[in-house]
Amino acid sequence: MVGRFDRGTHPSGRFARSAGAMLVAALVAAALTLTVPAHAAPAGPPGTVASSGPLVREYWIPDAADAHLVTYWSTGPGGRPALSTGAVFIPPGQAPPGGWPVVSWGHGAIGLADECAPTATGVLGGGYLTRWLTQGYAVVATDYVGLGTPGIHPYLDGRSQAYSVVDMVRAARAIVPSLSRKWVALGQSQGGQAAMVAASLATSYAPELDYRGAVGLGVPSNIENLAPLGGPAFPELPLTGTTVFISYMLAGLRATRPDIDVDGYLSPLGREVLDRAESLCYPEAAEAFAGISIGELLSRQLDDPVILSALREMLEIPTRGYDRPFFIGQGMLDEVVPAPLTLKLVADLTGNGEQFTFRPYPAGHLGTMRLSLPDATDFVREAFRVP
Numbered sequence: 001m002v003g004r005f006d007r008g009t010h011p012s013g014r015f016a017r018s019a020g021a022m023l024v025a026a027l028v029a030a031a032l033t034l035t036v037p038a039h040a041a042p043a044g045p046p047g048t049v050a051s052s053g054p055l056v057r058e059y060w061i062p063d064a065a066d067a068h069l070v071t072y073w074s075t076g077p078g079g080r081p082a083l084s085t086g087a088v089f090i091p092p093g094q095a096p097p098g099g100w101p102v103v104s105w106g107h108g109a110i111g112l113a114d115e116c117a118p119t120a121t122g123v124l125g126g127g128y129l130t131r132w133l134t135q136g137y138a139v140v141a142t143d144y145v146g147l148g149t150p151g152i153h154p155y156l157d158g159r160s161q162a163y164s165v166v167d168m169v170r171a172a173r174a175i176v177p178s179l180s181r182k183w184v185a186l187g188q189s190q191g192g193q194a195a196m197v198a199a200s201l202a203t204s205y206a207p208e209l210d211y212r213g214a215v216g217l218g219v220p221s222n223i224e225n226l227a228p229l230g231g232p233a234f235p236e237l238p239l240t241g242t243t244v245f246i247s248y249m250l251a252g253l254r255a256t257r258p259d260i261d262v263d264g265y266l267s268p269l270g271r272e273v274l275d276r277a278e279s280l281c282y283p284e285a286a287e288a289f290a291g292i293s294i295g296e297l298l299s300r301q302l303d304d305p306v307i308l309s310a311l312r313e314m315l316e317i318p319t320r321g322y323d324r325p326f327f328i329g330q331g332m333l334d335e336v337v338p339a340p341l342t343l344k345l346v347a348d349l350t351g352n353g354e355q356f357t358f359r360p361y362p363a364g365h366l367g368t369m370r371l372s373l374p375d376a377t378d379f380v381r382e383a384f385r386v387p
Contacts, residue, residue, distance in 0.1 A: 046205075076145045165191075244285045
C-alpha cells in the first residue's frame with residue numbers, strides 16, 4: 001500500500017530514503033546547541049532569558065526593522081521548568097508612548113524534532129505575520145518547549161504551549177525595552193489551542209503584563225471527548241493529516257507521562273510510527289504515514305480511565321473562567337479541524353456565559369487565516385484600545 005513501510009526492525013521505502021534528511025537534521029541540531037544552554041544549567045523563573053542574539057537575516061519576516069532569537073525558561077508538562085526558543089520581530093519606525101503593543105504568535109503543527117522549530121527552518125509565518133507587524137505591533141513567536149530545546153515536544157499539551165506563548169512576551173520584553181506590557185495571544189491550529197488556553201490563565205500566570213485578549217483560528221477542541229472511540233476498529237476519516245497528528249499527540253504523551261504505558265495501547269506498527277514521528281517534520285511524516293489509519297496504530301481501546309484522564313488534562317480547552325475577550329475563527333470547510341468540534345466548543349462557552357466573538361468562514365484550514373484577517377484585526381485593535 002502506498003505510504004507504508006517495513007514493519008520489521010530495518011527501515012525501508014520512504015524511511016530508508018530519509019538518510020539525507022537525517023544528516024541535515026543532525027547538522028541543524030548541532031547548530032542549535034550553540035544557542036541553547038546546556039541542559040544542566042539551572043532553571044530560572046518563567047520568562048527568564050537564558051541566551052539571546054540576532055536572528056538569521058534570511059529568517060526575518062518581511063518588513064521587520066529588527067529581529068532577535070531568544071532562548072528562555074518556561075513551564076513545561078507537569079509544571080516542570082523547561083526551555084523554549086522563539087523570535088522577536090520589531091516594526092519599522094518609532095515606538096509609540098508606552099512601547100510597541102505585542103502580538104504573541106502560536107504556530108500550527110510542524111513536527112516534534114528540533115530541526116522542525118520555526119527559528120531553525122525560517123518558516124515563521126511570513127506574509128501573515130507581516131500584516132500584523134505593519135499595523136504597528138511587535139510580533140513575538142515561540143517555538144514551544146521541546147522544539148529546538150531538550151526533550152520531546154509535547155504536541156497539543158495545552159497548558160505547556162500556553163505558558164510558552166505567555167513567557168515569550170516576558171522574554172521579549174527583557175531583551176527589547178521598547179515593547180509594551182500590553183499584549184494579545186494569536187494562534188492557528190495547534191497555536192489556536194495555545195492561544196485559547198493562554199487566554200484562560202494569562203492574567204493569573206503573568207500579572208505583571210497587561211494581557212488584552214486572544215485570537216484562535218482553527219482551534220482543535222473536544223478531541224479528548226473522542227478518545228474513548230480510539231481503537232483498532234476506528235474508521236478511516238476523510239480529513240487531512242489525522243494519523244500524523246495522533247502520532248504526534250501520543251508521542252508527546254509517552255515522553256511526558258512515563259507513568260502511563262502508552263506503548264501498551266499501540267500495535268507494533270503504531271510503536272514504529274511513534275518512534276519515527278519523533279524525528280520527522282510534518283511534510284515528511286505526512287508522506288511516510290500516508291495510507292496508515294489511526295486504527296492501525298492501536299492494539300486496544302483508549303478507554304482506560306488513566307489514559308483518558310491524562311488526555312483530558314493535556315487536550316482540554318477551558319469553557320469557563322475567562323476574564324478578557326477572545327475571538328474564535330473557524331473554516332466551515334476545514335479539512336483538519338472539523339467545524340462540528342468547534343461548534344461544540346462555541347456552544348459550551350455560550351452556555352457558560354463567556355463573552356467572546358465567533359466567526360465562521362467559507363474556507364478550509366489555512367484559508368481561514370486569510371479570510372478572518374479583517375475581523376481579527378478589528379478585534380485586536382479594539383482590545384488594545386480598551387483603557
